[in-house]
Amino acid sequence: GAVVSQHPSWVICKSGTSVKIECRSLDFQATTMFWYRQFPKQSLMLMATSNEGSKATYEQGVEKDKFLINHASLTLSTLTVTSAHPEDSSFYICSARDSPEAFFGQGTRLTVV
């Protein structure tokens, strides 16, 4: 299957700082990528849909000013957690669609201290 690479795989940051997570589709072009968040022992919650060259579409309850998404090319989408707080600590996963299948990155474990 297609490969989606996510970087970094884990990151620890201080409260109040911003963290950027990258999601790349390595062997296909993805006009649409998705960002999910997962708390321990829970399912994946869709945060936003990232569209190349246009603004992201956020799910209800997700703060767009806190979670900045940039999809600058057909192979790269980034999620920036701004002014991170301990409650933002979570597992973030991206996916890219090579229709009709969706492929997922390995995830990024964010810990805010």
Place this chain on the structure above:
Amino acid sequence: SQQGEEDPQALSIQEGENATMNCSYKTSINNLQWYRQNSGRGLVHLILIRSNEREKHSGRLRVTLDTSKKSSSLLITASRAADTASYFCAPGTGGFKTIFGAGTRLFVKA
């Protein structure tokens, strides 16, 4: 897009046994996909079954789809400890979003 509901929530079996998990959904679909997630990792795509298919095999995996009952099942035969993971179904309705249910947590005891 719509969300699938997996059942059971948790399943514990011995190595070598078969594991069966089910997925139900509410409206008509174009396809249904199954994913696996090992603890602390991203999701791995296992298999896609289209709405006009009733059964599909991939290695030790067998997926069935019953569109009249709006349900699907995933069977893992001769399970191994390495199959221990969470399994999610994702009904596809043509929309792009993949929405996940709570999943089935499978534990295979060696």
